[in-house]
Amino acid sequence: MGARRRLKEGPYQGDGSESGGRRGKRGRKGGAPPALELPELTTHRWHARTGELAETGMSTMARRLPSVIVQAAGLAWRASRADTTVTISLNLLAGVFTAFGLLATTGVLTALFSGGPTPERVRDALPALAVVAGAVALRAGLQAGAGWAQARLEPQVERLVELRLYEATTAVHLTALDDSDFLDELKRAQGRGMMSAPRVVQHAIDVLTGAVGMVAAAGTLGVLHPLLLPLLLLTALPEGWASVRSARMRYLTELTLVGVARRKWILSDLMIERRHAAEVRSFTMRSFLLGEYDRFAAYQRGVELDLARRQTIVRVTGDMLKGVAIAAVYAALGLMLWRGAVPLAVAGTAVLAIRAGQTSLVNLVFAVNQCYEEGLYFGDYLAFCAAAESRVPRRALPAASGLEERRPLPDDFARVQVQDVTFTYPGAETPSLRGISLELRKGEVVALVGENGSGKTTLARIMAGLYDPDGGEVLWDGVPLTGVPPEDVWDRVAVIAQEYTHWPMTARQNITMGRGRPEAKAGTGAGEEPAVLAAARAAGADEVVAGLAHGYDTLLDRRFQGGAELSGGQWQRLAVARGFYRDAPLLICDEPTAALDARAEHHLFERIRTHADGRTVLLITHRLASVRYADRIFVLEHGRVTEQGDHGTLMAQDGLYAELYGLQAAAYADDPVA
Numbered sequence: 001m002g003a004r005r006r007l008k009e010g011p012y013q014g015d016g017s018e019s020g021g022r023r024g025k026r027g028r029k030g031g032a033p034p035a036l037e038l039p040e041l042t043t044h045r046w047h048a049r050t051g052e053l054a055e056t057g058m059s060t061m062a063r064r065l066p067s068v069i070v071q072a073a074g075l076a077w078r079a080s081r082a083d084t085t086v087t088i089s090l091n092l093l094a095g096v097f098t099a100f101g102l103l104a105t106t107g108v109l110t111a112l113f114s115g116g117p118t119p120e121r122v123r124d125a126l127p128a129l130a131v132v133a134g135a136v137a138l139r140a141g142l143q144a145g146a147g148w149a150q151a152r153l154e155p156q157v158e159r160l161v162e163l164r165l166y167e168a169t170t171a172v173h174l175t176a177l178d179d180s181d182f183l184d185e186l187k188r189a190q191g192r193g194m195m196s197a198p199r200v201v202q203h204a205i206d207v208l209t210g211a212v213g214m215v216a217a218a219g220t221l222g223v224l225h226p227l228l229l230p231l232l233l234l235t236a237l238p239e240g241w242a243s244v245r246s247a248r249m250r251y252l253t254e255l256t257l258v259g260v261a262r263r264k265w266i267l268s269d270l271m272i273e274r275r276h277a278a279e280v281r282s283f284t285m286r287s288f289l290l291g292e293y294d295r296f297a298a299y300q301r302g303v304e305l306d307l308a309r310r311q312t313i314v315r316v317t318g319d320m321l322k323g324v325a326i327a328a329v330y331a332a333l334g335l336m337l338w339r340g341a342v343p344l345a346v347a348g349t350a351v352l353a354i355r356a357g358q359t360s361l362v363n364l365v366f367a368v369n370q371c372y373e374e375g376l377y378f379g380d381y382l383a384f385c386a387a388a389e390s391r392v393p394r395r396a397l398p399a400a401s402g403l404e405e406r407r408p409l410p411d412d413f414a415r416v417q418v419q420d421v422t423f424t425y426p427g428a429e430t431p432s433l434r435g436i437s438l439e440l441r442k443g444e445v446v447a448l449v450g451e452n453g454s455g456k457t458t459l460a461r462i463m464a465g466l467y468d469p470d471g472g473e474v475l476w477d478g479v480p481l482t483g484v485p486p487e488d489v490w491d492r493v494a495v496i497a498q499e500y501t502h503w504p505m506t507a508r509q510n511i512t513m514g515r516g517r518p519e520a521k522a523g524t525g526a527g528e529e530p531a532v533l534a535a536a537r538a539a540g541a542d543e544v545v546a547g548l549a550h551g552y553d554t555l556l557d558r559r560f561q562g563g564a565e566l567s568g569g570q571w572q573r574l575a576v577a578r579g580f581y582r583d584a585p586l587l588i589c590d591e592p593t594a595a596l597d598a599r600a601e602h603h604l605f606e607r608i609r610t611h612a613d614g615r616t617v618l619l620i621t622h623r624l625a626s627v628r629y630a631d632r633i634f635v636l637e638h639g640r641v642t643e644q645g646d647h648g649t650l651m652a653q654d655g656l657y658a659e660l661y662g663l664q665a666a667a668y669a670d671d672p673v674a
Contacts (some may be wrong), residue, residue: 022281027273028244065207065490068375071382077196079156083149087205089207090146095212097139098356098668099219143209150205154198161197161381163416174393174466175426185384187262192254193381196374203371210364217357219478220349225341231329238325241371242318246311250377253307260296267293274558281643294531329354393468393486398413409484412585413476416440416463416616423458432458434639435472442585445609445617449657450636458638460588461661462620464491494582500575502566504557507545511535511577513553538607539577544570590620601626615628624661633657 062475076084169186176182218233238464270276271289280286333354418438424431448456461467463474465486473480481489503510529532532552536542548554548564555563556574564572576592589608604628608617619627628647629635635643635650635657643655650657 016238017462032353065372066369068209069204071378072371072489075157075160076153076182076201076204079160080200082152082154083156086149087146087153088208090149091205091209091212093246094142094146095216097135097142098213099216111435111458146209150202152198154202157198158199161194164385165194165388166382168385168392169276169327171392172388173391173393173468174461179426182387182391183260184262185380186385187380188255188258188377189384191261192377193384196377197381200371200378200588203367203374206367207364207371210360214357214358214364215361217353225336227336227341228333228354228534231332234329235327237319237380239365242314243322243365244372245314247369247373247376249307249310249314251373252421253303254377257300257303260300264293264296264300275531289390292476293490317546337592339424352367390416407479409479409481409488410443410477411492413616414442415477416586417473417475417478418459419473419475420462421459421469421474423455423462423467423469425458431464431470432639433469436636436639436641437472438634438644439616442504442616443614444631445619445629447621447633449617449621449624449627449629449633449660451660453638454636455639456636457590460495460618460620461591463586464495464588492584492586494579494584494587496576496579496587496592500571502556502571504559505555506552507541507548507554507556507574508532508552510556510574511541511581513578531583535581538610540603540607541570541577544573544643576607579602584615586616586618588618588620591622624657624664 073084076087136199267289268287268656269281271293280289416437416439421436422431423433423434437461448459450456458467462469465474465481468482473482475481476492503513505513512529533542535546544553544566545554550562556566558565572592579589580589587608592604592608601623608619609629619630621627630646632644632646633650634641635655637656641656643650643653645653649663
């Protein structure tokens, strides 16, 4: 049994705010899926929304649909004003000619049903018949033009929503990407939410088209006889009820499966990606991963099968009620004709109008259903984008607000001051930094040391402008970083991190990315940009590039033809070269030698000292032999600076630094002979 658990139906579990089966029964009644035996998926915050959505009915849909259409219209207008205008205008004109053609049909039938010889009746009907034919042709041409404009609109909408999502996700605070709720919302927005954007525009236009057709048919019936109009509208109720209920069921199911989909994606990545393959095999993880994947897949399958069963019941019921409604409409029309309430020609036109109205009604109900359903997912997209944009650092100069204008960040600095900085990660119970104060001066090599969890990397990220402190300030020559745009800070900082991206690009792009300098022509010799060659030599990456088939033009990803794969140490040298190439006044090295051997590590620290040459270097490392030549060393312990000074001073203090240094030095001493 192990990883595979037996699935069983039970009350739907919401956010835990109500106990027992009362909430579960209400959820099932409203169309929520059953809860299956995956307790780790039943406590997410977004489950709380199912209670509200389960109560959604036709009145709620009618109330919310206008706002969905307004959102869709606004999105289409921003994507292309011309195509939106053409689409709406041509659809409206097509509706006018639909009504005109139906009314002209009365003239045709009146002439055909009048007394006299058949040839004369046909001849009398020809003018009206020509009008009907012209109206039909014009309507077809207008609808074709509207369809062309609508087809042009879709890719423009897709581009707009994709850019907004990625602009937000690449700009949010780093702490947002450590928030599981934020990641779940991102998954919904990136998946069905983003795909729904062009669909909701398309279905909103379809709603307009169906509504225009309905108005044309209803207007025709209203002109022919006022009692015919309610009969047409009667046919809308059964299908509308079934469509709304089915859409609500599907949305609730999709909402429930967001966590499952993300976990399945993570598990599939673990089983497919090359970087995990060796560990999957060496730790015999294959059976475990397959079992976990099958457990989530079984959960998803059970939920979707239950959805299919419930939707089928709703659709069959709706179709049966729709048939009864249509029969009632034709019976009422026959009764009116029998009693002489309408002439035969008007009755014939009414039949055509009712059939056209039913076609438009089916299209309208389907479009309303789809527009409302896609609008739910599109609402997730809009909500996520708004939430993500609210978590983007807002650091603008306040000149426009009438306040005193702050000084811009200097291109270089004489000193960087950290003043009483505190920071706590979202959801953490204890702060990572507790009132840290220190100073870096131009041209210094300053080291941060301490045990794991002491706050070294967190402090470095705050100094690099990646995190905003909860309290305190980081100042460059007296200018607080929280008062300037983050891009201005990042442009003046180079970071060589322990965890870096293996960019699937060329070796040259791996070094130069982010600076926007013009690249030299292809080649590995003198044609390369001097700054690229200098950065590569300083990091030892020139030796790596020399072994590549196409030199700096080699694509570093074996998933593509002609691509190459590097070792961990080779990738790290490229990451170091990337940091050197930025030529920033502040260089932050966070465990830069983790993947290097002893010789390469020694050479790298020598190169960092040489590369400094007037720049300020902030060095974070556990290998204390590499920091003994730093100008100053700060020792962090539980988020506080407990010691500071150079190597000799700290050794004389006989504190934590001396203890850690002694432990590492002892590891290299000869073992005593037993």
